[in-house]
Amino acid sequence: MQTPGQPRLSRRSRLADFFGLKRNLVILLIAIFVIGAGEELWMRFIPKYLQAVGATVFVIGLYDALRTLLGAIYAYPGGVLVDIWGHRRAFIIFNIVSIVGYALVLLVPHWAA
Numbered sequence: 001m002q003t004p005g006q007p008r009l010s011r012r013s014r015l016a017d018f019f020g021l022k023r024n025l026v027i028l029l030i031a032i033f034v035i036g037a038g039e040e041l042w043m044r045f046i047p048k049y050l051q052a053v054g055a056t057v058f059v060i061g062l063y064d065a066l067r068t069l070l071g072a073i074y075a076y077p078g079g080v081l082v083d084i085w086g087h088r089r090a091f092i093i094f095n096i097v098s099i100v101g102y103a104l105v106l107l108v109p110h111w112a113a
Contacts, residue, residue, distance in 0.1 A: 009017070016022075047060045055063075082090040 016026075047064070050060050050063060078090075078094070081093075085093065
């Protein structure tokens, strides 16, 4: 409900206020979505790549099982670290680690199969 002295907010502003979306948060969400989508584009070709370099069906299945298992297990230590460090500090540290990982990949001069 709007009071007489309060300025009228646009529909977009009211929606952003309702969901608690601030400009920095929206930019962060878009960046996470784009990075995640970019990673998933090539992840689906890893089994074919492994097959092309001579991996057996067992090894390809083991790779996928380990990837799924580690993705599930990493959530627990990450949650503990967030509880210890706090949301903001953990978020910054985990993003720095991620950026360092991407930087290391960029420094690899040649990917031989």
